[in-house]
Amino acid sequence: MNALKKSLLTFVCLLLCPPVFAAAPAPLPTAKGRTGRVGTTTAVLDRYALRCQGRAPQRDVRTQSTALWGTKLTWDPEQVTDERRSVLASIDGEAVRKAAAGVKALRLEEGRLVVWPESSSDVVGTVLQGTDTENNPVEVAICGAEPSADDPSVEWYRIEAWNAVAQEWENPCQANALAHSPRALAVSGVWDITGARQDVPGRVTLACETGAISKCVNWGYKPWAERDGKSLADLHQACTRMARADYCGNGRSHTLNGTDIDMYDAFGMLKRTTHASSSWNPAHASFEAAWAPDGAACLARTRYGQTLESIMRECPGRFRTDGAVDFEDGDRCVVRRENVTPGTVLLRNRSYGKH
Template structure:
């Protein structure tokens, strides 16, 4: 582990403000190497483009969003919170080939839709659909205000190598204002971006301890996680919630990562970082290793920071009322007592 002695000196010098909770909780040894060694930028998006950012599902690599840019604006009035498995359909039918003979499927709802990892599967007219078969499929998306919006899968492509289980979907929504189709995800330059399908949904609200930023495992819905925001970004780090390493599920590590990326110290959905900062992330399951000799920032669990120091990405005092105190933050033995991830900043 990196210069743990130096870390303890830093903690003693600047003090520790504790916050957060502990977590209950790829087979490939190279898991996560393709995208980052994790001395990478951190941002506010939970689903966005920054590695350290504020979006839970949005566009910052280091930013505040949990899942990318929301659909607020002149064409839609709310964040896309989840997508229904039930009721998916093909607007104009599909075609299949049997013994070289083409037949047209009549427009109808799919009989069943589910995810295996990030790969969409379904049954339609007696046919098993997988991945690219979902191009032009329609889904109902649930908005934060309780209304729904029609979604369309425009493209579906798998990654390669160690990330062959990660499918990228370009998805559009039909504007209830003018009927035009527009992308649900955009990159930092405003161009359409892909999304990764992930089981369950997140609460995108902020300032709600134990609620904001929380992941819900609801079998009825899934999330289209925009590339670049925290949900998708943590998958790119190697924390695939459907995978495991050495018999350990990475679902909890993925959720802890979404807190870490957004600097959601208090576990209430509030990001305390700004876009473009650097963060070093590591664990003890072998997905990400400690590669830097930076100052310790925090220990992380699914409910936010287990503890954090003043050497953090907020660059301002952060207080989490009612959070338990921890005498020493960043000790190696913390990983055996509930900590899933640790982070450092320059």
């Protein structure tokens, strides 16, 4: 997203690394934190040969409106599970399972995965070891790479993961009406079930385009980039909280699919929309909240009519009511966190509120 763009109307579909040898598979972590070794058996090689052939269907095309990673929550479409789960949380660059000759590792450069050492090989066809949100192992194949038309520092990947339930390769990204076969971005760091991000050596998140991590990059908040000499990493993280209306910073969203919001930031990259269009009428919108990397810094109201009291019960001790925060231009919080001032807030948003 062009940093000079004056405004953004956001349609929120709510929702590397030391050398690694690929000749022999690395120890494979098993469920519950145990470790083991997987030999290069005929069965495993046969499985790798089946990757990237596009045979497996999308089993569940329901929109995941609360997605952080944009991935499926579980391989079992009949299982009801917590919104904070994912079949793929991150990949491990220190455990390349299958790669072209001479490829010892993959490294992340801005928003692109590159092979190491330098060679004529590309990343397509590589199988990487990953984990889900419960630290269970999952193998991931990179099936295609598509440079972004807008930014050479970003590359989109078509990926498949080994579905141990169905015993076949499948796109782990959750499809919706706008993205029938979603792609993924490679983003440094690992997000946990609370929505918090950590830097872990060698670990990379493959963020599907239907999730908040990827969308916030696409909206211009690239965590590897800078603005006026300041890193955008915290702004990107604050955006992931805002996109999902994660007020408490606990990973739980308070929004629905198809929500229109207008957001604007302290860096001046995106500015508040003041002119009406067919997709947005600022006269019908009002200030919702101001955002920090760990959730809402202060709130005027919730996105879909939940009471502020219910949010305060969800995260007791986080917000206080003794003193509003006024950002001017009609942006005024009625509950706030300790030491919040207009100068400490990274991001704000407006929305239509309860429909």
